[in-house]
Amino acid sequence: MRARPYTFAILAALAGLLLLATPVEANSRIKDITDVEGVRENQLVGYGLVVGLDGSGDSLRNAAFTRQSLSAMLERFDVNTRDATLNTRNTAAVIITAHLPAFATQGSRADVTVSAIGDADSLQGGTLIATALIGADGQVYAVAQGQVAVGGFQAQGDAASVTRGVPTSGRIANGALIERELRFDLANRSAIRLALRNPDFTTATRTADSINAYLGTDAARAADPATVVLTRPDFYTGDMVALLSEIEQLRVEPDLPARVVIDEATGTIVMGENVRVSTVAIAQGNLTISVTESPIASQPNPFAREGETEVLPRTNVQVTEDAAQLGVLDTGVSLSDLVDGLNALGVSPRDMIAILQSIKAAGALQAEIEVL
Template sequence: MLARTSHFPSRAVVHHKPARSVTLPAKPYSKVKLFAACLLGLALATQALAQVRIKDIADVEGVRDNQLVGYGLVVGLNGTGDRLRNAIFTRQSLVGMLERLGVNTRDNEARLETRNIAAVMVTTNLPAFARPGSRIDVSVSALGDAQNLQGGVLIVTPLLGADGEVYAVAQGAVATGAIAARGAGASVSRGVPTSGRISSGAIVERAIPFQLAGRDRVRLALRNPDFTTARRIAAAINARVRADVAVASDPRTVTVALGGRDAMGFITDIEQLRVEPDQPARVVIEEASGTIVMGANVRVSTVAIAQGNLTIRITETPQVSQPGPLSNGETVVTPRTQIEIDDQRERRVGVLPGSVTLQELVRGLNSLGVGPRDLITILQTIKAAGALQAELELR
């Protein structure tokens, strides 16, 4: 009976409940594996977030926009156009336009007093591979003393390239998106009413020839030149095709040999590859606005910082001393001056340890209670002391 009793439970555990006999001993170990998997997933996610597509940091050489410019007239303004007495070019353009339409106004040119017309410059960018008949947006900007282009219509304006050839023709209603109102004693404005935009306002008349088919190689131009980033791009392309087809020839250019491949399909595959761009240690300071931008690789050697401003405040409170009634005294103004000196002696010396991160650098400088203007001076002084291990760029 004892043997049977000891035998039956073992069979019940092994054959009838195999999941419980396997799962229970492994439960503590599963928590460890789950925690390790979470850490690995977090590390991979962080690395993936730092990577960007090649198409977001590089351009294909030759695939670019071309700038176009033209001179035209905007008509239909409600008395907010150019004064023809002041804007001579507007008057001459108006007379020339009317002559082309069969109206002779040269004999009475001096009597033209309309303020419903304005001379403008029309600018746009011709996209790569734009074909004749396609439409592009244009920007319109006043040349003379026009006050508002709202409600105006741009007359047919040829748009020229750098070679002097006409590549597009613009025409249409101008939309400024600005508000301007003026009364006898006050005026209000929002935005810039003397510049506007015409959506799909130009028709492409001529295409700029550029062919990708039949090329044996293409060049990728980095928007932010860097040796490390260019080499990483070349390595990612070579790993994708499993051949040495990409070479980083300089910090801005990566040359890729097509080797008989379809240019469109190969470039599409290359653009989707992800790399991690490298950033130089750089601090950019815009002194006009007090803006400071620091890169992630900025480091500071061990340095002690003390910052304080001497403030002297002088307050004048003159008092008037008047004589008593029916007396022969004089009214005298007695000056009273109060001088306050704030040397900020409560400010203490702060020490930044060596090789601090960007976050620690900002936290340490903020602990000194300094503003952006003082922070600019501190960074310049740290750079002069040789403790700022980064490039300092002033704009």
């Protein structure tokens, strides 16, 4: 019996509806949860001078390093200033930081950040003189130069001043010119390691299983909670770059541990979806102490021959404690039920932090508490 053409159309439509009904929002691409070995940035740093400031640079009398750097720079241009007294505020000593992008080639550019290290008031309008940027191995990898763009500003008068942002720090877009490359032959490698950004046994295993299911062979294995080793199959005709471009689009559902993150400075509480709590009863009472001062004046009698007016202190202390009711949180509740139960107690975020820590101390909170 031959199937009719519209039968295949109906089956295709049903398959499309099933795919749309699948909850893929919780899944993440492998490229979003892992880092590839060797594909990384490198930090660069340098020391230089910013010139052209409108009197907002370093005071050469207080910043000896700026004076020495300025003299050394002028000597390179055959200007002798050893016996001269330099008194200018148009120069500032700065530290330049930048990131060397992965696989950056000679002649490409990168952004740099310029920060003053002396007593300069602002870097606005300044120009960075050519400065070598070195890596951790002491080698020069880039040279930075250009106009400094400052986001903040400072306005000062005789009796008041206004400062917005940080005028002593700025950026130079594409200000670094790459002079040295970092060689890394990724295409011809037969094996590579994928580093999970959030290490987890389950996530690493799911990542390896997803890659093996796509390739049809055991090409990936979870070496530890943070590493998945990928070996290029013998039958694969492409190189490692082509293989990574294919598997990085695969989706994996990350599994995160139950964790409660608390920021006591701002009163922020963040709880993961796997946080669970055992049956526990909670009572939270608020204690308020109010102290008011109402001093009174004591004066002598109208016809008294001697006497002075004195101020006598008078303090009023009031203590108020709100009546607390026990609230019961059932065991094994979901995150939304846990939040609803804590909100039903009517407590502030800072009181909720104390409650969560007390629940953890009682052994009823099945989660890790991390205090920032």
